[in-house]
Amino acid sequence: MKILIIEDERVLAESIRTYLEAEGNLCELAADFDEAWDKTGLYDYDCILVDITLPGGSGLEIIRKLKADHQRAGIIIISAKDSIDDRISGLELGSDDYLPKPFHLAELNARIKALVRRNQFGGSQEVHYREIRVRPGEHEVTVADRPVRLTRSEYDLLLYFLANPNRVLTKEAVAEHLSGDQADLLDSIDFVYSHIKNLRKKLTGAGARDYIQSVYGLGYKWAAV
Numbered sequence: 144m145k146i147l148i149i150e151d152e153r154v155l156a157e158s159i160r161t162y163l164e165a166e167g168n169l170c171e172l173a174a175d176f177d178e179a180w181d182k183t184g185l186y187d188y189d190c191i192l193v194d195i196t197l198p199g200g201s202g203l204e205i206i207r208k209l210k211a212d213h214q215r216a217g218i219i220i221i222s223a224k225d226s227i228d229d230r231i232s233g234l235e236l237g238s239d240d241y242l243p244k245p246f247h248l249a250e251l252n253a254r255i256k257a258l259v260r261r262n263q264f265g266g267s268q269e270v271h272y273r274e275i276r277v278r279p280g281e282h283e284v285t286v287a288d289r290p291v292r293l294t295r296s297e298y299d300l301l302l303y304f305l306a307n308p309n310r311v312l313t314k315e316a317v318a319e320h321l322s323g324d325q326a327d328l329l330d331s332i333d334f335v336y337s338h339i340k341n342l343r344k345k346l347t348g349a350g351a352r353d354y355i356q357s358v359y360g361l362g363y364k365w366a367a368v
Contacts, residue, residue, distance in 0.1 A: 144168045144259060144299070145320060147191045149179040149205060150221065151198055155244075159192070162248040163255070167282060167295055169321070176200030183209055186319060188216040189263070190255050193238070195222040195229055203232055210237040217258040221246070256280065263306040270305055273367075274351055277302065286349035296321050297342045304355065304365035313362040339363060 146163055150156040151174050160170040171186075173179035176199035183191065183205060191209065195202040206218055218238040222229065230241050239258050242251060260279060264270050270277040274287045282298060284291045293301065303312070303320050317339075318332040343355050356364045 144189045144255070144302070145187070146170045146255065147173060147179075147182060147186075147188045147216075149173045149192060149197065149202060150194045151175060151196075152194075159248065159251065163252060166252055167298075169299070174198070176202075176205070179205050180208065183214065184212070187214070187316070189259050190217045190219065192219050192221050192251075192255075193233075195220060195233070203229075203236060206233060206236045206238050215262070217255075217262045219251075219254060219258065221251070263302075270302070272305055272308070272354070275305075275346065277305065286346060286351045289349050291345055291349045293342065293345060296338050297345065300338050300342055301346075304363075308365050311358050311361050311364045315362075317362065 144167075146168050148156050148159050148170055150159065150172070153174065156172050156174065160172060163170050171182065171188075173182050176197045179193075179197065179202075180200075191214075193202040193205055197205075202220065202222070206220075209216065209218060217240075219240040219242060220230075220233045220238050221242050221244060223244040233241055239262075240254055242254060256279065264279075270279065276285045276288075277283070279302070284293055284298065284301065299321060300317065303317070314332055314335050317335045321335070321338065339355060343353060347353050352368050354365050354368060356366050356368075358364050
């Protein structure tokens with residue numbers, strides 16, 4: 144899961160990132176309004192955590208921009224400003240949840256998981272695609288009830304495909320999903336092919352059909368065969 148943490152309190156932002164990355168997520172930070180504005184315009188995320196009070200502007204403006212751009216990311220406001228007016232404003236703009244500071248990181252993690260399941264997979268505790276079953280809460284993957292061991296990148300790639308069936312995903316989009324904004328610094332994105340090949344090999348080796356289709360000159364698509 145790819146998460147953007149928009150938070151100007153550096154210690155809090157780093158503690159959130161450390162906790163969520165230990166849970167297997169890819170996290171990026173934005174410490175002020177301008178950085179958050181740029182990243183939400185350049186990259187896609189599964190979930191965005193937004194503080195309302197930011198250096199240089201309001202987190203509510205970020206939420207307004209995300210909704211105007213039809214971003215698919217789930218949005219959770221994390222803010223010490225817990226007045227009813229701020230909460231209502233955020234929800235009316237389209238945020239999905241509101242967690243006032245201080246909060247327990249375990250609760251934040253649970254809310255993120257529930258939100259992403261709701262947005263991407265209809266709230267289901269399990270994701271099914273024919274003979275493939277994924278339990279996001281446990282990071283478990285099975286094919287016809289046989290367990291399949293995937294690396295973190297392969298697991299993230301599988302969920303990315305399952306959340307976007309029949310949609311062409313460019314190599315650049317896959318690279319950015321797996322590496323975050325560090326993908327812009329890479330000399331090559333050939334690692335995408337390696338992850339695709341390994342994921343395909345493990346799934347088909349366990350008895351699944353090959354649902355990953357190469358789209359010449361563009362990227363890849365998960366589609367029924």
